[in-house]
Each structure stands twice: as structure tokens, then as C-alpha cells.
Amino acid sequence: MDSRNFLYMFYGFAVAWVAVIIYVVTLVARERKLRDEMRRLRQMIETGERA
Amino acid sequence: MYALAAIAGVLLVRNLYETFLSLPDEALQGAIYRIIFFHVPAAWTFMLGALVAMVASVIVLIRKSFAADALAASVTEIALVFGAVNLATGMVWARIIWGIWWAWDARLTSMLISWLMYGGYLMLRQAIDEPTQRARMSAVLSILTFPGVMITWKAIEWWRTQHPGPVLSIRGANDKMDPAMQSVLYWNFLAVLLFAVVLTLIRMRQEETRRELDGLRREAHAI
Numbered sequence: 553m554d555s556r557n558f559l560y561m562f563y564g565f566a567v568a569w570v571a572v573i574i575y576v577v578t579l580v581a582r583e584r585k586l587r588d589e590m591r592r593l594r595q596m597i598e599t600g601e602r603a
Numbered sequence: 604m605y606a607l608a609a610i611a612g613v614l615l616v617r618n619l620y621e622t623f624l625s626l627p628d629e630a631l632q633g634a635i636y637r638i639i640f641f642h643v644p645a646a647w648t649f650m651l652g653a654l655v656a657m658v659a660s661v662i663v664l665i666r667k668s669f670a671a672d673a674l675a676a677s678v679t680e681i682a683l684v685f686g687a688v689n690l691a692t693g694m695v696w697a698r699i700i701w702g703i704w705w706a707w708d709a710r711l712t713s714m715l716i717s718w719l720m721y722g723g724y725l726m727l728r729q730a731i732d733e734p735t736q737r738a739r740m741s742a743v744l745s746i747l748t749f750p751g752v753m754i755t756w757k758a759i760e761w762w763r764t765q766h767p768g769p770v771l772s773i774r775g776a777n778d779k780m781d782p783a784m785q786s787v788l789y790w791n792f793l794a795v796l797l798f799a800v801v802l803t804l805i806r807m808r809q810e811e812t813r814r815e816l817d818g819l820r821r822e823a824h825a826i
Binding site for chain 2: 590
């Protein structure tokens with residue numbers, strides 16, 4: 553491969569992948585937060601009904 | 604969904620191999636030209652996402668459908684990510700080829716404005732608590748923002764821009780780009796698009812869970 557501007561090509565690809573990876577990580581974190589919230593609310597409703 | 608993710612993954616690996624190891628060098632630009640194989644598919648994914656969001660938003664206004672609202676919100680968020688990838692890779696390429704990071708020409712400016720407007724769309728959704736009002740207001744904003752994306756698409760034909768003009772055969776530019784390079788570009792668009800579809804499906808499921816949570820919250824308050 554032609555080595556001219558290789559470093560900037562690397563920066564370009566790195567920026568693209570880092571942006572996508574950061575988004576995927578936030579998506580996974582959001583999923584976990586929603587599941588925790590769902591579990592907490594279901595528990596609250598269950599114990600409330602029992603009382 | 605897992606099958607789609609697997610196909611997207613395999614295609615991405617194949618395309619990375621083609622991009623870095625199989626394709627010939629470009630005579631004038633050196634290695635940096637290879638950025639186009641992600642820059643352009645990211646732009647197309649952004650634009651297609653915007654189109655889907657606009658259609659879903661029209662359905663929201665006509666049928667008051669929360670499913671269409673979830674699709675519009677999800678696809679806009681994913682489109683915004685690929686729009687960011689497009690802008691960032693374009694700036695890195697411009698730094699080498701033009702000697703500047705940014706030019707306020709019609710193509711770049713309309714793309715940036717569209718991107719910011721879709722960012723505003725997501726902020727608007729955060730600001731409105733009432734689901735019906737949120738769906739209606741954000742649908743209107745999405746529909747009003749879409750013409751900006753069409754202007755971005757056509758800008759390189761309508762005006763003389765710093766951004767290069769059309770180079771692909773499907774846009775009427777003959778012999779400006781090697782067919783082998785165009786082929787990798789289309790394959791990479793397919794891979795990026797499939798990946799975006801997987802992310803959209805995950806994001807839609809989250810919207811559904813969020814609606815379910817709203818119902819549970821109301822139930823919990825009633826106890």
C-alpha cells in the first residue's frame with residue numbers, strides 16, 4: 553500500500569470506529585439501566601400488592 | 604437480528620480486507636483515499652435513516668402510531684452516529700487533500716445543519732414528557748428537517764462546491780472512479796446499512812421497554 557498520508561488515513565478510520573464503539577457502549581449501558589429499572593419497579597409492585 | 608449482525612460482521616471484515624489489501628493505490632491521494640469507503644457509506648446511511656425517519660414521522664401524524672414514533676426516534680439516533688462518522692472522516696480527508704479541516708461550501712454546510720437539526724430532534728424528545736405531544740412535535744421537526752438532507756444530496760450537482768462532484772456511475776459520472784473501487788463502496792454500504800439496521804432494532808426494543816416502564820411507573824404510583 554502507498555504509505556503517503558497513511559497516518560491521517562489511520563486517524564480517519566480510528567475516529568470512525570471510536571464513534572461507533574462509543575455509541576454501542578452507551579446503547580448497552582442504556583439497555584442495562586432499563587432492565588434494572590424494570591426489575592426494581594416489578595419488585596415494588598409485587599411487594600406493594602402483597603402488603 | 605443475530606443473523607443480520609453476523610452477516611454485517613462478515614461483510615465488514617471482507618470489505619476491510621478489500622479496502623486495505625486488495626484495492627490498488629490512488630495515483631494522487633496516497634493512502635488517504637481509502638477513507639471514502641467508510642465516508643460515503645456513512646453518508647448514505649445517514650440520508651437513508653433520515654428518509655425512514657421522515658416517512659415514520661408522517662405515519663405518526665396520520666395514524667398517531669407509537670410504533671412509528673419509536674422507529675423514527677431510533678433510526679434518527681443511529682443516523683446521527685453515522686452522520687458524525689461521515690463528517691469526521693471527511694474532515695480528516697480534507698485536511699490532507701484541501702489543506703484545511705473544513706470549508707463552508709453548500710455540501711458541507713447543509714450536511715452540518717441537517718446533522719445539528721437531528722441532534723435538536725433528539726433534544727426535543729428529551730424535553731417533552733407527555734408521550735403523545737412528544738411524538739407529534741418531534742414528527743413535525745423530523746419532516747421539516749428532511750428537505751435539508753435532500754439539499755445535501757443534490758448540493759454537488761446544483762452548485763460548484765469545494766466538495767468533489769459526483770464520482771459514481773449511478774449518479775451519472777462515467778469513468779471517474781474505477782469499477783472495482785465502486786464495487787467495494789457498494790459492498791461496504793451494504794455492511795454499514797445492515798449494522799445500522801441491527802442497531803436500530805436494538806434501539807426500538809429499548810423504546811418499547813421505556814413505554815412498558817411508563818406503564819409500570821403509573822401502576823407503582825397507584826399502589
